[in-house]
Amino acid sequence: MVLRLMDNSLSFILRLWRVTQIFARKFRLRFNRSLTFGKAQEESPKSVVPLSVNYHFTRQCNYSCGFCFHTALTSFVLPIEKAKLGLKLLSDAGMIKVNFSGGEPFLHQRGIFLGELVKYCKEELYLDSVTVVTNGSRVTRKWFEDYGTYLDIMAVSCDSFDEEVNEKIGRHAKGKSHLDSLRRIRAWCREYQVLFKLNTVVNTYNVGENMCEQVQELQPCRWKVFQCLSIDEENQGQNALRQVEPFLITSDQFQSFLKRHESVSTLVPESNLAMRNSYFILDEFMRFLDNTSGCKKPSPSILDVGVKEALKFSGFDEQMFFKRGGKYNWSKSDANLEW
Numbered sequence: 001m002v003l004r005l006m007d008n009s010l011s012f013i014l015r016l017w018r019v020t021q022i023f024a025r026k027f028r029l030r031f032n033r034s035l036t037f038g039k040a041q042e043e044s045p046k047s048v049v050p051l052s053v054n055y056h057f058t059r060q061c062n063y064s065c066g067f068c069f070h071t072a073l074t075s076f077v078l079p080i081e082k083a084k085l086g087l088k089l090l091s092d093a094g095m096i097k098v099n100f101s102g103g104e105p106f107l108h109q110r111g112i113f114l115g116e117l118v119k120y121c122k123e124e125l126y127l128d129s130v131t132v133v134t135n136g137s138r139v140t141r142k143w144f145e146d147y148g149t150y151l152d153i154m155a156v157s158c159d160s161f162d163e164e165v166n167e168k169i170g171r172h173a174k175g176k177s178h179l180d181s182l183r184r185i186r187a188w189c190r191e192y193q194v195l196f197k198l199n200t201v202v203n204t205y206n207v208g209e210n211m212c213e214q215v216q217e218l219q220p221c222r223w224k225v226f227q228c229l230s231i232d233e234e235n236q237g238q239n240a241l242r243q244v245e246p247f248l249i250t251s252d253q254f255q256s257f258l259k260r261h262e263s264v265s266t267l268v269p270e271s272n273l274a275m276r277n278s279y280f281i282l283d284e285f286m287r288f289l290d291n292t293s294g295c296k297k298p299s300p301s302i303l304d305v306g307v308k309e310a311l312k313f314s315g316f317d318e319q320m321f322f323k324r325g326g327k328y329n330w331s332k333s334d335a336n337l338e339w
């Protein structure tokens, strides 16, 4: 009896100690981040803090969307310890949200590499928001079981609710239904309490479609609707792996698509202008990509020169970031949902 009491007390004290350590660490990290932010503002009121970063750790993909603007130019992926080091540097520089993207992020090591980074960002770096963009074809229930708790938002790309249109665009893998993958993930997001987001690229193949009903049915927390974008050396030009011309639409066509879907309250539109420079994009070598000239110019890697130096070459337009609603309710702990 006495022994059991001692055992219970000891495990209670250990648990309490661990929780205190976690809070202390979390507080320390947040405090350090706010110091970094304050210091950057003092040094130069125009200093940019990388609040939200998109890390495209792989360029490999099993889909072949004709307008893809982050193509398989290399097959390089950093070793996981280096990727974690880069993420830590970014967190120390003020990053509070990270989005993992590709290529297709679930391809490399069957999603384990991605899952471990997601876990690291939540458990070790205490980021407010950890999100993923995927085409959905390789996501499994097991992945949600192992890593869902650390993920705030999963965004799935879908351009049409007509399977044939997705196939024409290249938004599909042989022998698999893209729409089945989409609906499966929607259900898992609910089951494992991960916010679900939908991304759509408006192009010549889907510009006339009415998706209101299907989108309302899926109930995404955010439906991001992009105008198809051209980028030199990615989907335009002699050396590009894709040719975007047949997919491009005019601003008027984009506006009429938006008008048709104005009843969807979660729709967030993004024109070419808003898209170009309002993202921090980090490539597979952890270099910021500057898109101001219409092609992606890489900075030196943050692993070689540090975040502050690399940021000078990012071409980031902070005003546009806030104008397009880049800072939103991005943490599932703030979502206050009944799952």
Ligand code: SF4
Pocket (backbone or CB within 6 Å): 061, 062, 063, 064, 065, 067, 068, 069, 070, 102, 103, 104, 135, 157, 171
């Ligand atoms: S799903 Fe399509 S757009 Fe996304 S990375 Fe793959 S090929 Fe590119």
